[in-house]
Amino acid sequence: MRLEIDRDEITLDDFINLEELTVRSLRDFMARFLVDDSGKKVEEDEAKRRLGALKGAALREMGVQLRDALKELQNEIVPPFKDGGS
Numbered sequence: 001m002r003l004e005i006d007r008d009e010i011t012l013d014d015f016i017n018l019e020e021l022t023v024r025s026l027r028d029f030m031a032r033f034l035v036d037d038s039g040k041k042v043e044e045d046e047a048k049r050r051l052g053a054l055k056g057a058a059l060r061e062m063g064v065q066l067r068d069a070l071k072e073l074q075n076e077i078v079p080p081f082k083d084g085g086s
Contacts, residue, residue: 001042001050003062004035005069007076018070027051030066 009032017025031047042050054062 001034001036003030003033003065003069004039004041005033005066005073007073009033010073015074026066030062 014029018029027048030051031042031044034042034047034051036042051062
């Protein structure tokens with residue numbers, strides 16, 4: 001299983017909730033985007049159960065997937081400042 005984050009489904013409220021992070025809100029957010037090995041979306045309650053059971057390397061890998069996807073999306077919404085100004 002993996003995260004397949006649909007950028008068009010992420011709201012400003014999602015970013016706010018992630019900034020005020022709780023472990024539960026993180027799991028619930030991730031559950032919206034969990035797909036199985038064939039790429040089929042996992043039903044949200046089942047996704048929460050599967051995510052809640054993750055351990056060790058699998059948990060870290062899911063965290064890396066989330067971090068990378070959100071960083072990329074955040075850079076699209078608010079591009080990083082570049083040195084050299086006008």
